[in-house]
Amino acid sequence: MAVKLLLDGATSTGxxxxxxxxxxxxxxxxxxxxxxxxxxxxxxxxxxxxxxxPWETIVxxxxxxTEHAAxxxxxxxxxxxxxxxxxxxxxxxxxxx
Numbered sequence: 001m002a003v004k005l006l007l008d009g010a011t012s013t014g015x016x017x018x019x020x021x022x023x024x025x026x027x028x029x030x031x032x033x034x035x036x037x038x039x040x041x042x043x044x045x046x047x048x049x050x051x052x053x054p055w056e057t058i059v060x061x062x063x064x065x066t067e068h069a070a071x072x073x074x075x076x077x078x079x080x081x082x083x084x085x086x087x088x089x090x091x092x093x094x095x096x097x
Contacts, residue, residue: 006080007034007043007092015090017080019051022096030096032080033069034061039088047075055079063088 006017022030034043042062046055059070060083072094080092 003093003095005093007090010082010090013082013085015082020078021076022074022078028074030072030074030094031069032059032072032094035091036063037089039063039090040086041082041090042084043090043092044081044083045072046079046081048077049075051077
């Protein structure tokens, strides 16, 4: 298991995680989860194949969603961004399997 804390206690819009280079298994899938800690906001997980490529949205999770976790396709480069924030504290983690 290769769990990585991507966001740790973010409290504003525009907070981005350090780029993560997950070890990918043969299935190339991972798990992404957001903890809104009674807060309100949105987190977007992005990926790219190469550092010179643009970021692509893998999944967006909002505090209003019924599920705060998703099985996602993993990329060699991954980052999480707080794209909306109203209140509380936001953390996010990923596991590349």
